[in-house]
Amino acid sequence: MPVSTSISRIESSADLSPEVLKKLNEHLSTLEPREIIEWAIDHLPNLFQTTALGLTGLVSLDIINKITIDRDEQHLVPLIFLDTLYHFDETLDLVRRCEETYDVKFNIFKPIDCANAKEFETEHGEHLWESDESTYDYLVKVEPAQRAYEGLQVKSVITGRRRSQKGDRGEIPVLEVDSTGLIKLNPLAFWDFKQVWTYIRANEVPYNGLVDQGYRSIGDWHSTKKPASEDDERSGRWSGKEKTECGMHQDYFKMRAAFMAAKKKKEQQRQAAATAANPAPIAVASSS
Numbered sequence: 001m002p003v004s005t006s007i008s009r010i011e012s013s014a015d016l017s018p019e020v021l022k023k024l025n026e027h028l029s030t031l032e033p034r035e036i037i038e039w040a041i042d043h044l045p046n047l048f049q050t051t052a053l054g055l056t057g058l059v060s061l062d063i064i065n066k067i068t069i070d071r072d073e074q075h076l077v078p079l080i081f082l083d084t085l086y087h088f089d090e091t092l093d094l095v096r097r098c099e100e101t102y103d104v105k106f107n108i109f110k111p112i113d114c115a116n117a118k119e120f121e122t123e124h125g126e127h128l129w130e131s132d133e134s135t136y137d138y139l140v141k142v143e144p145a146q147r148a149y150e151g152l153q154v155k156s157v158i159t160g161r162r163r164s165q166k167g168d169r170g171e172i173p174v175l176e177v178d179s180t181g182l183i184k185l186n187p188l189a190f191w192d193f194k195q196v197w198t199y200i201r202a203n204e205v206p207y208n209g210l211v212d213q214g215y216r217s218i219g220d221w222h223s224t225k226k227p228a229s230e231d232d233e234r235s236g237r238w239s240g241k242e243k244t245e246c247g248m249h250q251d252y253f254k255m256r257a258a259f260m261a262a263k264k265k266k267e268q269q270r271q272a273a274a275t276a277a278n279p280a281p282i283a284v285a286s287s288s
């Protein structure tokens, strides 16, 4: 019997023991993205889609829209977009176009207490992505994502990661559970770029105008270039650096611990500098 029929509904990641997860992945990896997403809609708890409207996420969004229409429902999977405050204008324009095309409203989360880049820079300094990239990642992606998941009570999330994007993603399964217990579904895990692009064109899916200029994977404007080669679509992200991930798909607790340690160190340096600039007066013993 396929595992899909032996599991009625998953209540939380506690239902997904390593054995169950393994069997489910064996089954899910034989399915097409639409079948995987339909399975997820029917089986996973509190399912959302988190997307930067990369080409992969757009395929999932379009598939969800088609399932929604076929089932005569309201858009079946609510959306999360993390506005880092450093997106290209074309990306923000795509958010608006997708809202119109699919009659949906994104749940948008920004870095805490910052409405725009100016406020972010007043609070955290200029060019933080250069001076302290992991603090930057934590502030613009990791913390807002966690705030979104907690605030919206997200238990499962669809992501746009694929194996053919290489790096840490070379072996990602369709279904996984992260260190916080969040269930992650990667419905296009087994598709390559050509399959994604063919779907986008064939289904007239709206996409980021920068793709027509040669961009492939699109993140913040300050760290996104066109890829160096056609067969490494994410090579334009943080090019020249070792980094290949923004942190939101890495271990949350480790990211938070590193952020807290960096914050403490900065505070100690600030205090030491203040003391050096303003030494305490030396007490002089009185002779009377």
Ligand SMILES: Nc1ncnc2c1ncn2[C@@H]1O[C@H](COP(=O)(O)OS(=O)(=O)O)[C@@H](OP(=O)(O)O)[C@H]1O
Pocket: 050, 051, 052, 053, 054, 055, 056, 057, 058, 080, 081, 082, 083, 084, 158, 159, 160, 161, 217, 218, 219, 244, 245, 246, 247, 248, 249
């Ligand atoms: N800003 C933002 N908001 C919401 N969700 C986001 C965001 N950035 C990344 N993601 C999620 O991660 C998927 C992979 O994104 P990328 O390949 O761009 O890499 S990275 O996460 O930025 O390192 C990405 O896939 P897509 O849906 O194709 O965009 C999302 O599932």
